[in-house]
Amino acid sequence: MEYPIFDLPFFGGSLLIAAIAIPHVFIAQFSVGASFLLALAERRANREGDSETRAFLKTYAFTVLLVPYVLGAMTGVGIWFATSVASPRAISSMIHLFVWGWAAEWTMFIVDIVAIYLYVYTWDRIRPSAHNAIGWILAVSSTVTLVLINGILSFMLTPGSWEPLAPYGFWKAFFNPSFWPTTLMRFFVSLALAGAVALLLMALMRTVPAAVREKMTRLAYRMMLPALACLVLLPWAFSVIPERSQQFIQGGAIAMTLFFAMGMACFSLLALGTILAMVRREWNPSVLGASLLIFFAFVGYACFEFVREGARKPYVIEGFMYSTGVTTEKGQALDKRASLAVLREKGVLSAASWVLPLGRTIAELTPEEKGYAVFKAACLACHQVYAGYNAVQPLIGGWTRETLRSYLDTMHEQRPMMPPFPGTDAEKDALAAYMATLTRRGK
Amino acid sequence: MNSQLIPAPDMLGLPAHPLLLLVLLNATLALHWVFVGAVFGGTLIVLHNAVTGRGDAARARLNQAILGFLPFMLSMGVTLGVAPLLFVQVVYGHFFYSANVMMALWWLLIIPLVIGTTYLFYVAKVRLAAGKVLGPFLPAILAGILLVLAMILSGNMTLFQTPSAWESVWRLHGAGFYHGGGMVGRVLFALLGFAALGAMFVMLLGKTGLAYDEQADRAAVEIGLRAAPMCMGLQIAAGILLVIFLPSEQRKAVFDFRWVSLFSVLAIGCLAGSLLLFVKARRSPTLSTLILPMAVYVLGLIMIGFARDGIRRAALAPHFQLGELAIHPQWGPFALFLAMMVVAAGLVTALLHLARQTD
Ligand code: HEM
Numbered sequence: 001m002e003y004p005i006f007d008l009p010f011f012g013g014s015l016l017i018a019a020i021a022i023p024h025v026f027i028a029q030f031s032v033g034a035s036f037l038l039a040l041a042e043r044r045a046n047r048e049g050d051s052e053t054r055a056f057l058k059t060y061a062f063t064v065l066l067v068p069y070v071l072g073a074m075t076g077v078g079i080w081f082a083t084s085v086a087s088p089r090a091i092s093s094m095i096h097l098f099v100w101g102w103a104a105e106w107t108m109f110i111v112d113i114v115a116i117y118l119y120v121y122t123w124d125r126i127r128p129s130a131h132n133a134i135g136w137i138l139a140v141s142s143t144v145t146l147v148l149i150n151g152i153l154s155f156m157l158t159p160g161s162w163e164p165l166a167p168y169g170f171w172k173a174f175f176n177p178s179f180w181p182t183t184l185m186r187f188f189v190s191l192a193l194a195g196a197v198a199l200l201l202m203a204l205m206r207t208v209p210a211a212v213r214e215k216m217t218r219l220a221y222r223m224m225l226p227a228l229a230c231l232v233l234l235p236w237a238f239s240v241i242p243e244r245s246q247q248f249i250q251g252g253a254i255a256m257t258l259f260f261a262m263g264m265a266c267f268s269l270l271a272l273g274t275i276l277a278m279v280r281r282e283w284n285p286s287v288l289g290a291s292l293l294i295f296f297a298f299v300g301y302a303c304f305e306f307v308r309e310g311a312r313k314p315y316v317i318e319g320f321m322y323s324t325g326v327t328t329e330k331g332q333a334l335d336k337r338a339s340l341a342v343l344r345e346k347g348v349l350s351a352a353s354w355v356l357p358l359g360r361t362i363a364e365l366t367p368e369e370k371g372y373a374v375f376k377a378a379c380l381a382c383h384q385v386y387a388g389y390n391a392v393q394p395l396i397g398g399w400t401r402e403t404l405r406s407y408l409d410t411m412h413e414q415r416p417m418m419p420p421f422p423g424t425d426a427e428k429d430a431l432a433a434y435m436a437t438l439t440r441r442g443k
Numbered sequence: 444m445n446s447q448l449i450p451a452p453d454m455l456g457l458p459a460h461p462l463l464l465l466v467l468l469n470a471t472l473a474l475h476w477v478f479v480g481a482v483f484g485g486t487l488i489v490l491h492n493a494v495t496g497r498g499d500a501a502r503a504r505l506n507q508a509i510l511g512f513l514p515f516m517l518s519m520g521v522t523l524g525v526a527p528l529l530f531v532q533v534v535y536g537h538f539f540y541s542a543n544v545m546m547a548l549w550w551l552l553i554i555p556l557v558i559g560t561t562y563l564f565y566v567a568k569v570r571l572a573a574g575k576v577l578g579p580f581l582p583a584i585l586a587g588i589l590l591v592l593a594m595i596l597s598g599n600m601t602l603f604q605t606p607s608a609w610e611s612v613w614r615l616h617g618a619g620f621y622h623g624g625g626m627v628g629r630v631l632f633a634l635l636g637f638a639a640l641g642a643m644f645v646m647l648l649g650k651t652g653l654a655y656d657e658q659a660d661r662a663a664v665e666i667g668l669r670a671a672p673m674c675m676g677l678q679i680a681a682g683i684l685l686v687i688f689l690p691s692e693q694r695k696a697v698f699d700f701r702w703v704s705l706f707s708v709l710a711i712g713c714l715a716g717s718l719l720l721f722v723k724a725r726r727s728p729t730l731s732t733l734i735l736p737m738a739v740y741v742l743g744l745i746m747i748g749f750a751r752d753g754i755r756r757a758a759l760a761p762h763f764q765l766g767e768l769a770i771h772p773q774w775g776p777f778a779l780f781l782a783m784m785v786v787a788a789g790l791v792t793a794l795l796h797l798a799r800q801t802d
Contacts, residue, residue, distance in 0.1 A: 088540035100776035
């Protein structure tokens with residue numbers, strides 16, 4: 001709505017954001033856990049005067065913390081670029097609500113970067129206790145960034161008692177119903193990732209002495225064990241998400257159900273694998289074993305992210321704004337141009353001038369051209385046309401124009417993942433005319 | 444143009460008075476410029492050394508030292524850029540996002556370019572550390588990428604304050620690149636300043652003894668002191684031309700004897716003052732004689748930020764006034780931000796202190 005729409009062929013905006021966000025989340029998440037692992041292990045190594053362990057930690061800090069961290073920080077900025085292109089109205093509202101939260105998070109990013117570079121480049125050059133203190137500062141600052149960003153992200157699915165412009169809106173939005181379970185979960189997963197990566201690094205580095213191996217492996221297991229809590233935290237998070245979303249997960253949307261189940265399975269396997277390894281006193285895990293543990297943590301977490309994104313449909317901000325940028329009755333009093341009520345009266349094209357062919361007015365368009373414009377404004381956010389992300393043509397292969405037309409009246413009721421049609425009856429006619437040109441029975 | 448094409452300001456209004464937001468915007472933007480400027484200017488000096496310093500071991504070591512710092516400086520520059528990115532969205536979001544979408548492909552290209560630059564810095568440094576010769580090829584590529592980055596940034600910032608150009612840029616549906624509206628002058632002005640900042644950064648490396656050894660340190664100060672005043676002189680000239688060739692309503696804003704004029708004068712004053720102080724410092728370039736002109740220059744950057752923002756508002760005046768934005772202050776969250784800022788400043792100080800604890 002209101003903004004020009006960038007149509008990235010095949011992938012669409014959602015996949016664009018996902019492609020940048022997924023690597024970012026992993027690296028950022030991992031670096032939180034890794035900084036704890038380093039700080040803890042270094043403290044002990046300093047106390048015991050254990051220079052061999054310190055040497056291993058130094059490698060760990062450079063290769064798996066600093067090098068990917070730089071990538072993580074820059075993809076993090078990339079998410080801003082991608083969302084502003086793919087979903088400007090949503091990011092606009094988010095920033096007007098949360099700018100101080102993001103600004104607070106930003107101050108900690110600065111601490112993170114300074115700390116991480118100093119930590120890596122002062123190794124063996126300064127007093128060990130001072131070096132370890134840098135590690136602890138990094139652990140604390142990166143944890144604070146995780147907490148702050150998660151308050152903002154979790155809001156999007158569970159806004160709780162937040163109302164636009166009502167008093168204490170920021171705090172209600174931030175400490176929303178899924179804040180605690182998801183914050184804890186992200187934190188525990190970050191520890192698990194750091195532990196599992198330490199195992200893999202040791203498995204790959206043949207030169208690590210046996211004594212170091214045993215110490216670090218024990219620590220890694222202990223860092224992975226808390227991920228067991230996800231088996232409680234996930235159902236807790238599930239219990240506070242909207243009923244509609246719960247139904248998606250309970251079978252209403254098969255992909256969602258599968259991913260939720262797979263996520264639970266992965267976390268179970270991660271915990272089980274860790275416990276088993278501890279019981280068997282396996283201090284020398286193989287590359288395969290360590291990779292499997294990373295895989296479970298990674299896939300479990302990716303499933304959780306997928307479900308979080310999917311379960312929010314048709315909204316981008318639950319109950320307030322649809323993925324298309326149209327606001328619900330919650331935004332109606334404030335949003336003069338593109339609330340559902342306004343658009344139903346004036347038409348979706350009244351707030352989407354950019355989707356018209358340049359230099360032409362609505363009155364000059366053929367019904368099919370007008371229908372295509374409506375499609376761009378109301379459907380393109382979730383559907384490519386011919387092929388690619390949730391492409392619509394394959395979905396409507398044998399439909400007639402009449403079927404299409406009547407489908408638009410009840411699209412939300414039939415498919416709760418879709419918003420109600422945001423326009424006038426004449427626009428529905430035009431859209432049906434356009435979509436009919438895509439079908440086999442067309443016209 | 445069709446006024447329907449301009450989105451409405453966000454319905455949630457501003458979380459603070461716009462003046463507060465603009466002060467934060469320009470203060471953090473100046474910091475962003477300091478670091479990305481050091482990266483661009485530092486790269487130019489590396490290139491200069493690679494071209495003119497063949498076989499000069501001290502300059503090769505200086506290059507290695509500069510390159511060793513650049514990934515960090517770039518990470519800082521990018522991260523510092525996030526704060527103005529937040530505030531510019533809050534105040535000008537409805538124009539800013541529109542321009543982002545119109546130049547989407549370029550806008551998105553920034554991220555892979557920045558990532559590529561960081562790792563190429565490592566590659567160049569590793570070459571030198573391994574005792575190999577660093578020819579001009581890699582530094583030239585790096586300078587070229589940074590130039591493209593600055594052009595994308597300036598193109599986007601200029602496009603967002605020029606709605607009359609939107610329709611023509613949108614003809615390419617996200618692949619359009621905007622270079623009208625005074626954009627070329629802006630980039631030139633910015634990059635001359637960045638070159639000066641790079642010279643200052645290299646000087647600082649030399650003066651704080653971070654360029655490996657005495658000879659390299661001396662080369663750093665020498666090159667920096669030669670380059671900085673020259674770049675500043677050119678920047679002042681470019682700034683004057685930039686103003687003269689601004690679209691008329693924006694030029695009027697500079698000469699209307701109000702805030703924009705004041706900031707413009709202060710900006711030029713700071714640049715000129717810094718230039719003179721550097722020339723004077725040439726005789727005895729100690730750390731303390733160099734810090735002052737650097738501080739004056741950074742102050743100048745903040746003034747440039749405010750003048751630039753006033754000109755932007757003059758350009759947007761037919762479509763938008765700050766006064767039309769609703770304000771719904773969020774004092775609690777603002778206090779959280781301030782508190783975190785203080786904590787962060789304390790932590791960074793502590794970190795720098797810890798990093799000097801060599802028994
Ligand atoms: C990738 C992360 C970056 C971010 C988030 C970022 C952010 C920003 C923001 C928000 C502004 C403008 C604020 C305003 O208009 O009020 C800006 C301006 C600018 N930045 Fe960056 N920046 C980034 C990277 C860079 C790089 C790598 C360079 C240089 C090579 C650069 C050079 C500039 C220049 C020249 C301007 C002024 C443009 C003009 O007004 O003409 N930026 N940056």
